[in-house]
Amino acid sequence: MAKTATTDPNEMSFLDHLEELRWHLIRSVSAVVIVGSIAFLMREFIFDTVLFGPKKMDFPTYRLFCNIATYFGYDSDFCADELPFTIQSRLMSGQFSAHIWTSIWAGFIVGFPYVLYEMWKFISPGLYEKERRNSRGFIVVASLLFFMGALFGYYVVAPLSINFLGTYQVSAEVTNEFDLSSYVASVRTSVIACGLIFELPIIVYFLTKVGLVTPEILKKYRKISLVVVLILSAVITPPDVTSQIVVAVPILILYQVSIFISRQVLKKESKKAKKKGTGVTTG
Template identity: 25%
Template sequence: MNEEKLQNSNIKLQTFAEHIGELRGRIIITVSILLCLFLISYFSTPFFLGVIKSSATQYGLDLNVFKVTESVKIYIKIMLVQALSATIPIIVVQIYLFIKPALNIQTRKMAILLVPIASILFFFGAFLGFYVISPILLSFFINVSNTLELNTVYNFTDFFDFIFAICIVFGLILELPAFLSFLTLVGIVSVNLLKKLRKFIYPILCLFSMIVTPPDFFSEIIVMSLVFILFEISLLICSVISSKQINNSKKTQN
């Protein structure tokens, strides 16, 4: 109890300028790590370039480049994607360290569990997007081209941007449980509020699913089902977090 009072007094002593200074320091750390990972990714880029090319080859797609500088841009893009993906855990850790002084001891213990979980969910979502969703969507577009009897020329940059967008979207979708859990943990939202807003949230999730998928009923159903399941799982996790917070507050009062 005394430790929590001491913690709260320390928070009050921090000025706005000190908060900004700390935020700037954490941004500098994150950007520095990102730049280092960007340089290191130069050596692993040929491997990921081969993975992308093989995903196109299995569909019989012949990828082309149309500009002299396009090959260099592709290489740099793949390096940047690797660096950004590897920096995700660092970003999550820096966010946690920035808000840590404002959290009590019990909240810190639960929040620190979200750090690895959030990173794992993002990478699993990206993995799901690349190996499950991308093949479904590629099959749809290729079938449309074949039905229309069109001779399509596939650009490597467009193909890479397509795959990258899907991986990012599904990586972010799987962040939903961690995101809502964090908001519940710090008291921004509550389980009761999320349940009351469910009738508004579901149409928004449906609209989101329709936007990020092509006009294919099967693909839209897959994405909608995934988002709905993740939302309901998020509600269960938030309920557990709320129950633990209530129990901890009762123990503290006693």
């Protein structure tokens, strides 16, 4: 392994690159499994405190919305004593499978910075030294954005969705009895999807570096993006304006930040080109 690590990336064959990638993937998966094993042993905390937290009406998000509604003199479902649904497992292996997969996903979420680190170690040898120096904060920034998104998904998107879907009824004759796997999937999707969405500035940064995205393109499709964000907010939140705005605003802010980042990248590239005397100009 030491020999592979000191090999010039430009002299490595395709099979050498595959071997290098294989070891990065093995280390990443190992980290996820190790953290997941710890999560497996913390069953009560993972399920009773974390996963089933948004099911309890003393959840911080519900208390906040209840206090806001009370302050303005409105009645709110967020002030109820409990959510009118139960969670059950209909399969023999349902609870054990949920325990296994939830532990694995917990390992991925907690171990995300290390997974990024392994990805970066594989990609960075192909960059110039100056590019590596300029990207030193990549892992910290990307991890911070991911965890911010995960927290946003857990404390905003997941409880809003659970509260709406858990109280929705087409008829009083129908009771809500959700399967464990369905409930876990809802919370997991909210957390991981928001975590990845919050990586938008990082994605735009690299797409701008390779010339696939420009600030003009982002501005051109800003109105379309606004419509998409509002539709997405309407799908994952209760059908009220307040909840949709709460979800849409951070995403729109990220989009504006991405435009700023794209503009800054192009400015730096333009300065580099002028220093080299290439005569490249920007529109």
